[in-house]
Amino acid sequence: MIATGQTLKAVEEVQGRSLWVDARRRLLRNRAAMAGIVILALIAALALLAPLLSPFAYNEVNYDIIACAPNWWPVEAACRAPGHLFGTDSVGRDLFVRVLFGARVSLAVGLVATAVSLLIGVLYGATAGYLGGRVDALMMRVVDILYSLPFVFFVIILMVLFDRNFILLFVAIGAVEWLTMARIVRGQTLSIKQKEFIEAARAGGVSPFAIITRHVIPNVVGPVMVYVTLTVPGVILTESFLSFLGLGIQEPLTSWGVLISDGADQMETAPWMLLFPAVFMAVTLFCFNYVGDGLRDALDPKDR
Amino acid sequence: MSALLEISDLDVRFDLPDGEVHAVKNAGLIINPGECLGVVGESGSGKSQLFLAAFGLLAANGRASGSVKYRGEEILGTSPQRLNMLRGSAVTMIFQDPLTSLTPHMKVGAQITEALRLHRNVPHTEAEKQARAMLDYVRIPESARRLNQYPHELSGGMRQRVMIAMATITGPDLIIADEPTTALDVTVQAQILEILRNLKDEKHTAIAMVSHDMGVIAGIADRVQVMRHGEIVESGGADEIFYAPRHAYTRMLLDAIPKADESPSPVTDIGAPLLTVDDLKVSFPIKNGLFAPAQTLRAVDGISFTLHQGETLGVVGESGCGKSTLARAVLQLLPKTGGRVVWLGRDLDAQTQSDIRRLREDFQIVFQDPLASLDPRMPIGVSIAEPLKALEPQLRRETVRQRVRAMMQRVGLEPGWINRYPHELSGGQNQRVGLARAMIVGPKMLVCDEAVSALDVSIQAQIVALIRNLQAETGLALIFISHDLSVVRRLSHRVMVLYLGRVVELAPSAALYADPRHPYTRALLSAIPTPDPRIERAKTRLLLTGDLPSPLDPRAQLTFLKSRLGEPGYRPKLEQVAPQHFVAEHD
Numbered sequence: 001m002i003a004t005g006q007t008l009k010a011v012e013e014v015q016g017r018s019l020w021v022d023a024r025r026r027l028l029r030n031r032a033a034m035a036g037i038v039i040l041a042l043i044a045a046l047a048l049l050a051p052l053l054s055p056f057a058y059n060e061v062n063y064d065i066i067a068c069a070p071n072w073w074p075v076e077a078a079c080r081a082p083g084h085l086f087g088t089d090s091v092g093r094d095l096f097v098r099v100l101f102g103a104r105v106s107l108a109v110g111l112v113a114t115a116v117s118l119l120i121g122v123l124y125g126a127t128a129g130y131l132g133g134r135v136d137a138l139m140m141r142v143v144d145i146l147y148s149l150p151f152v153f154f155v156i157i158l159m160v161l162f163d164r165n166f167i168l169l170f171v172a173i174g175a176v177e178w179l180t181m182a183r184i185v186r187g188q189t190l191s192i193k194q195k196e197f198i199e200a201a202r203a204g205g206v207s208p209f210a211i212i213t214r215h216v217i218p219n220v221v222g223p224v225m226v227y228v229t230l231t232v233p234g235v236i237l238t239e240s241f242l243s244f245l246g247l248g249i250q251e252p253l254t255s256w257g258v259l260i261s262d263g264a265d266q267m268e269t270a271p272w273m274l275l276f277p278a279v280f281m282a283v284t285l286f287c288f289n290y291v292g293d294g295l296r297d298a299l300d301p302k303d304r
Numbered sequence: 305m306s307a308l309l310e311i312s313d314l315d316v317r318f319d320l321p322d323g324e325v326h327a328v329k330n331a332g333l334i335i336n337p338g339e340c341l342g343v344v345g346e347s348g349s350g351k352s353q354l355f356l357a358a359f360g361l362l363a364a365n366g367r368a369s370g371s372v373k374y375r376g377e378e379i380l381g382t383s384p385q386r387l388n389m390l391r392g393s394a395v396t397m398i399f400q401d402p403l404t405s406l407t408p409h410m411k412v413g414a415q416i417t418e419a420l421r422l423h424r425n426v427p428h429t430e431a432e433k434q435a436r437a438m439l440d441y442v443r444i445p446e447s448a449r450r451l452n453q454y455p456h457e458l459s460g461g462m463r464q465r466v467m468i469a470m471a472t473i474t475g476p477d478l479i480i481a482d483e484p485t486t487a488l489d490v491t492v493q494a495q496i497l498e499i500l501r502n503l504k505d506e507k508h509t510a511i512a513m514v515s516h517d518m519g520v521i522a523g524i525a526d527r528v529q530v531m532r533h534g535e536i537v538e539s540g541g542a543d544e545i546f547y548a549p550r551h552a553y554t555r556m557l558l559d560a561i562p563k564a565d566e567s568p569s570p571v572t573d574i575g576a577p578l579l580t581v582d583d584l585k586v587s588f589p590i591k592n593g594l595f596a597p598a599q600t601l602r603a604v605d606g607i608s609f610t611l612h613q614g615e616t617l618g619v620v621g622e623s624g625c626g627k628s629t630l631a632r633a634v635l636q637l638l639p640k641t642g643g644r645v646v647w648l649g650r651d652l653d654a655q656t657q658s659d660i661r662r663l664r665e666d667f668q669i670v671f672q673d674p675l676a677s678l679d680p681r682m683p684i685g686v687s688i689a690e691p692l693k694a695l696e697p698q699l700r701r702e703t704v705r706q707r708v709r710a711m712m713q714r715v716g717l718e719p720g721w722i723n724r725y726p727h728e729l730s731g732g733q734n735q736r737v738g739l740a741r742a743m744i745v746g747p748k749m750l751v752c753d754e755a756v757s758a759l760d761v762s763i764q765a766q767i768v769a770l771i772r773n774l775q776a777e778t779g780l781a782l783i784f785i786s787h788d789l790s791v792v793r794r795l796s797h798r799v800m801v802l803y804l805g806r807v808v809e810l811a812p813s814a815a816l817y818a819d820p821r822h823p824y825t826r827a828l829l830s831a832i833p834t835p836d837p838r839i840e841r842a843k844t845r846l847l848l849t850g851d852l853p854s855p856l857d858p859r860a861q862l863t864f865l866k867s868r869l870g871e872p873g874y875r876p877k878l879e880q881v882a883p884q885h886f887v888a889e890h891d
Binding site: 017018019022195196197199200201202203204205206207210214215218219221299300301302 | 632635637661662664665668669671672673676677678679680681682683686690691694695723725727738741742745
């Protein structure tokens with residue numbers, strides 16, 4: 001028994017770790033995910049510091065340099081705009097500062113709307129799936145009804161009721177995106193609910209709410225993360241679609257979606273107008289994908 | 305006599321991300337025509353991989369080297385065409401899980417005749433005729449109708465018989481049966497083994513019987529090889545292995561099997577019962593499509609019993625008899641349809657949900673599948689602490705931590721393992737985690753729902769010993785549910801035999817095993833394979849024919865009371881035949 005006493009003393013140092021601590025450790029070891037996080041942070045920092053980084057304002061129009069290439073542009077161009085790192089757009093505004101301002105809007109919409117959909121969708125779906133029966137049927141019919149509302153029509157009503165507002169963009173997109181999330185999570189919950197460890201938790205006296213938050217949600221993380229990485233780009237594109245219809249961001253403010261759609265029109269004469277916002281957006285989406293994969297793997301203890 | 309199959313120096317290695325696994329080490333064996341070779345070993349001993357490798361069925365990351373000769377022809381590394389010709393025609397296989405090894409969308413008849421048409425080029429009508437004959441041979445009733453059914457319409461035992469029919473129809477020299485009865489109930493297992501024995505005797509088919517169960521091997525094998533960690537540690541005739549084992553591991557395997565003479569120490573304190581269950585009923589509606597009226601499945605159909613402190617009640621019965629439903633209804637994990645459950649004088653019906661949650665400190669459960677009953681994303685330390693945190697939220701963190709550590713030591717786990725995840729532990733260790741989680745709140749009653757059924761015999765013996773020690777220390781009352789009568793005998797003071805949701809016999813353990821009164825109990829007892837070849841060979845089996853009747857059939861309850869078949873809805877009553885010995889009416 002002496003030996004046991006000693007081992008007990010020796011292992012007293014071993015601290016209990018939760019899944020989240022382990023997950024953070026695993027995430028920190030995942031190079032692709034960490035690179036993604038660093039690049040995203042860099043883009044976000046650039047977007048926040050945009051006014052300090054450029055001598056030009058995002059709404060400063062200069063008719064002398066309409067759609068001019070940056071000085072370093074390797075291909076022959078109709079005109080050059082010295083000092084403008086990414087060239088200028090079709091009314092002579094600095095593209096560099098506009099891309100960074102666009103990042104503000106796009107990232108904010110992407111992250112906030114996704115976070116909202118994640119929060120509501122996961123809680124709603126997990127609750128419906130776990131409780132089951134009539135509650136589930138009722139909750140999912142609500143989702144069905146909301147699904148059936150035409151999205152653009154819904155946005156227009158919001159605009160009419162509350163006036164045009166930047167916040168409305170988040171509300172409108174968030175209100176639609178959480179529906180799919182709720183369905184996915186509910187489906188996963190239904191299958192997890194059958195597992196024996198849920199029954200074991202019930203037998204252990206764990207309350208339904210704690211079962212949902214401690215057992216169900218961590219176990220639906222895999223498919224949820226995959227869907228989140230699809231939602232962020234989806235939301236960014238939805239925003240550009242709304243802006244295109246004149247329901248979203250208004251000039252002179254801009255977003256990546258708007259910049260890309262403008263740039264696509266000028267693709268043949270001024271390719272930089274498409275190239276820069278597109279590269280930023282593509283890099284961002286790549287990073288989100290890697291971060292999402294990294295999170296999913298980090299939260300799966302079987303993955304080393 | 306030349307050997308049918310000769311394997312020598314067979315090595316099997318798997319490339320895994322964590323490194324190479326040497327699954328089979330330098331194994332060699334010989335199977336002669338018409339004989340049965342038993343290959344015994346615990347899980348992970350490489351016994352299945354040995355045969356899969358020999359016939360080129362290894363997973364993509366596996367490599368085999370050595371020599372495998374079938375009738376003198378080297379087949380290891382031969383062309384896939386040649387192997388395909390051999391497999392399914394001269395050498396066939398039967399696997400453990402008959403549901404996953406039958407194609408779900410193909411009718412039984414088509415699957416059986418497939419091999420015939422591929423290998424023997426038999427015309428369609430002739431193949432069908434042979435398939436029917438084969439189904440009759442493996443004793444499947446109504447063979448003509450069965451040919452047109454899908455696998456999911458058949459019971460587990462029936463499916464395994466279909467597998468045997470498929471494996472036999474081409475008239476092979478050798479059948480490799482890989483744990484063919486492990487997933488089946490004992491009475492069905494006995495039927496399947498009988499069929500395999502007939503195959504060997506009548507058709508002179510050689511059988512390689514791979515199993516973890518010494519009892520199954522004893523009943524059928526002529527020679528036995530014992531495998532451990534990929535090596536063959538002992539081989540010899542069945543009598544030698546069973547009566548004069550030389551290797552320590554073989555002796556350990558034989559010793560780990562529950563013996564008849566073991567019984568728990570008697571209950572000392574018979575006070576008021578802890579638990580009284582009175583006429584408990586649980587039924588489920590079975591929906592047959594949208595418009596058809598729902599049928600009622602009576603999973604538990606009027607069960608009454610009492611349980612005292614320190615007492616163990618064994619509950620036995622085959623799958624579908626309602627033993628797990630009974631446990632869940634008693635523990636208030638399932639809503640019951642009728643009857644009463646009284647805990648320490650308190651009727652649990654009268655309690656609110658939150659009262660019942662608080663009462664869960666008193667009764668806990670350990671589940672069958674140790675891995676499935678633990679949250680895969682929770683370190684085991686957190687899992688063990690969970691009931692404690694839920695039921696005694698006022699406890700300080702430090703106290704919880706200490707109690708988890710103490711409990712882990714008590715059940716034989718390293719306290720330093722608190723951060724491990726269930727998949728990093730073995731089945732036995734995970735079951736210890738399950739026990740620790742149940743015991744940490746200091747329950748007065750523990751329900752073990754097939755708690756040792758998924759474990760290897762040696763681990764099983766350890767867990768049973770642990771449960772017994774815990775009971776001796778804490779005066780725990782136990783409801784020990786199992787389909788395995790020999791394990792139940794080791795632990796139980798009284799045993800309750802269930803059949804289709806009703807008690808057919810309830811008696812003190814010794815009386816039940818020595819003097820079973822009900823025909824169903826007798827059949828169950830006679831179906832248990834004994835790890836003793838002489839007894840097994842001499843045994844005349846009380847075989848139940850066919851499968852368990854459907855519990856939806858109202859006449860099913862009267863299977864053993866045919867004289868009352870004229871009175872629908874009649875339920876056999878329990879009659880007292882000796883002190884504490886109750887038997888349901890039967891003919």
